Amino acid sequence: MGADVELVSPFVLEYAYKRSTGPVIGRFLTSLRDGRIEGVRTAAGRVLCPPVEYDPDTGEDVQDFVEVGPCATVLTWTWIDAPLRDHPVQVPFAFALVQLEGADTSMLHAVCAPREDMATGMRVRAVFRDERVGSITDIAHFEIDTGVSKDLVPNEATEPITRFKAPTRLEYVVAAGATTAEFLRGVLRRELIGRRCPSCEKIYLPPRGSCPTCGVRTTELVPMAQKGTVTTFSVIRIPFEGQVLEPPYAAAHVLLDGGDTPLLHIVGDVDVDLVRMGMRVEAVWAEQLEPTLASVRYFRPIDEPDVPYAEIRGHV
Ligand SMILES: [Zn+2]
Structure with missing residues (x-):
């Protein structure tokens, strides 16, 4: 090897973390696996979805779970047409903040709809995957609400979700x-x-x-x-x-x-x-x-x- 050859090497830094969910996120993920979306109601009566573990106003525990959705309103969105690495949704689609029916807060998810139909304020509906594991991606995406819900493929798992994989990977x-x-x-x-x-x-x-x-x-x-x-x-x-x-x-x-x-x-x-x-x-x-x-x-x-x-x- 000549002295003028630059020595470079691919490098991967990876932590294969598994994390415990705690009771609130665990219940949220368990509900997703079962094909439902749940938020939590705070003492002041606000419904937060995705749920948080403490009431942001008082710091108290939250225990009052409420089913929300599956319909939602798009609050804002951005169009994605360049492929995203390791992302489960095929481009093109929109990343959107969606406020589920019955919730007072919004969450980030993918909306699959024609570009010309995307609009702030549009009504969408959650589409669940057939195989669900207890993850936010158990909702495959949201699509334009036609007023008709699709049949949910039942899931045989009954154990509550208490852990999930959260790998961290940097490649350079x-x-x-x-x-x-x-x-x-x-x-x-x-x-x-x-x-x-x-x-x-x-x-x-x-x-x-x-x-x-x-x-x-x-x-x-x-x-x-x-x-x-x-x-x-x-x-x-x-x-x-x-x-x-x-x-x-x-x-x-x-x-x-x-x-x-x-x-x-x-x-x-x-x-x-x-x-x-x-x-x-x-x-x-x-x-x-x-x-x-x-x-x-x-x-x-x-x-x-x-x-x-x-x-x-x-x-x-
Ligand atoms: Zn010295």
């Missing part, structure tokens, strides 16, 4: 930047190259373009030893979404000899119960090198005496 492209790109090009030559701060003389690995303590540029490149010491570690025994390695495995901070910052990596070729602070290890390279730290498959123990805790204490 990361450019390595000059300092990291240089480090990753070293990895392609089986070298681990740190950078030294000219002021405090700390050696950073992975390298940093500037010293976070002194705030000055780190200009000196320092090829590092490929042996080091486990300063702290954790044994992962529990599976989780997106996990690359099979548990149990040991993740460790490895302080390479001569360096001042530990590298987070895997300790392999050893029973995880034998991994310990102070253990001496060396890098094991993959046969196929790529410009990522995965080119170091893991660190494995070497036959050297452990480093006493006092010598690594500052790095734990």
